[in-house]
Amino acid sequence: MTAIETLRRILFAAMLAGCPLACASGDVIDLRSVGRVHGDATAGKAKATVCSACHGPAGVALVPTFPNLAGQNAQYVYWRLVAFKRGVDPDSPMTAQAASLDDVAMRDLAAYFASLPPAAGHATDDATMAGATIYRDGDPARGIPPCQGCHGSDARGRTDVDRNGHARLYPALRGQHAPYVANRLADLARDAAPRTSTQHVMAPIARTLDAASADAIGRWLEAGAP
Ligand code: HEC
Ligand code: HEC
Incomplete structure (x- = not known):
């Protein structure tokens, strides 16, 4: 093959x-026909302070078992947050983090992390x-x-x-x-x-x-x- x-x-x-x-x-959350995600990266930066404790101040996590978010696909980040908010993974520390985010915040955070350069x-x-x-x-x-x-x-x-x-x-x-x-x-x-x-x-x-x-x-x- x-x-x-x-x-x-x-x-x-x-x-x-x-x-x-x-x-x-x-x-199952069906993502096969979702459209492009738009957000405001500048607004997202202001909302990302809480995230930096685990994902690092520039989106590069200090703990190697935690994911870097810098340079990540905005559409992927947004839908991962939506999925966490809907409780797909109750044991994840992200379930509590996503609970307090509204839809605009999730779009803005996605745009912000996507705009950062990936880890060197x-x-x-x-x-x-x-x-x-x-x-x-x-x-x-x-x-x-x-x-x-x-x-x-x-x-x-x-x-x-x-x-x-x-x-x-x-x-x-x-x-x-x-x-x-x-x-x-x-x-x-x-x-x-x-x-x-x-x-x-x-x-x-x-x-x-x-x-x-x-x-x-x-x-x-x-x-x-x-
Ligand atoms: C207490 C630590 C902690 C905080 C605070 C935190 N996260 Fe996370 N995050 C994690 C861990 C650990 C994972 C990986 C575990 C998992 O996938 O369940 C993760 C995974 C993610 C993922 C999936 C990444 C991927 O590559 O699939 C996204 C997106 C994310 N976090 C966004 C955020 C955002 C946005 C914030 C701030 C609102 C935030 N996180 C705050 C610990 C944290
Ligand atoms: C047919 C398309 C496809 C192929 C081929 C593929 N992937 Fe993926 N991969 C995906 C999709 C879609 C996701 C997103 C899953 C999700 O929503 O969590 C993903 C997610 C991942 C993730 C999780 C990323 C994160 O930030 O949490 C890793 C790691 C990964 N793939 C590694 C691989 C590796 C290694 C290979 C080759 C052996 C591979 N992928 C081949 C489609 C693919």
Whole structure:
């Protein structure tokens, strides 16, 4: 199977897994036809003081298990906040944080964090370059699709809209902390009942990665990717 065929199969499987649930129960947040998110980055900066305790004053978290938000796709940030506010993950510290945010605040915060430069990279070594190969080419023998197909060849995610005006919610991964990446991939892989259509896309992909591969990809991303 070629890498592109693997990707097509995963997309199709995700669609089958995601759609009937999304359409039937109302339990899954269906993000397949949402529009572009607009917010005021300057207003968002003023509202981000509380966030900086955990996500860092410039959106780069000091604790490596906490995610950087600097340079993240605004559409992805906004919908993650909406999902936390709707209680998709009651155990997350973000559930309490999102509870007090109104819709305008979530849009403004998303615009602000998207406007910040992503975390600076550092030197790579052989271990990190192993992650680059999987990121670019996947591993057809193990059913791993190329990550760049959705997260971009530069790992900055995709912020455009498709020809129907539907927003793409592929997060930026460049500069993200390796321990956060590994933990989030493990969470996605474990989650038997994802609560958003986007998690339904990523969960089966996360399941194709063993811990060593997830770690190598994370280290390469943290080093600053391509
Ligand atoms: C007490 C610490 C803490 C505070 C304060 C906090 N966060 Fe978080 N945030 C986290 C942790 C830990 C995660 C990752 C865990 C998870 O996904 O459940 C996270 C995840 C996120 C994510 C998802 C990131 C991704 O890459 O998927 C977004 C978006 C986010 N936070 C935005 C905010 C915003 C906006 C604020 C301020 C209003 C804020 N956070 C305040 C700890 C915090
Ligand atoms: C078919 C498209 C697609 C492919 C291919 C893909 N992803 Fe994703 N990925 C997504 C989507 C959509 C999300 C957003 C999930 C959500 O809403 O939480 C995501 C989320 C993630 C996250 C969580 C980011 C964060 O900030 O919390 C990580 C890490 C990730 N992907 C890594 C990978 C890796 C590594 C690969 C390659 C092995 C890969 N992805 C391939 C679509 C894809």
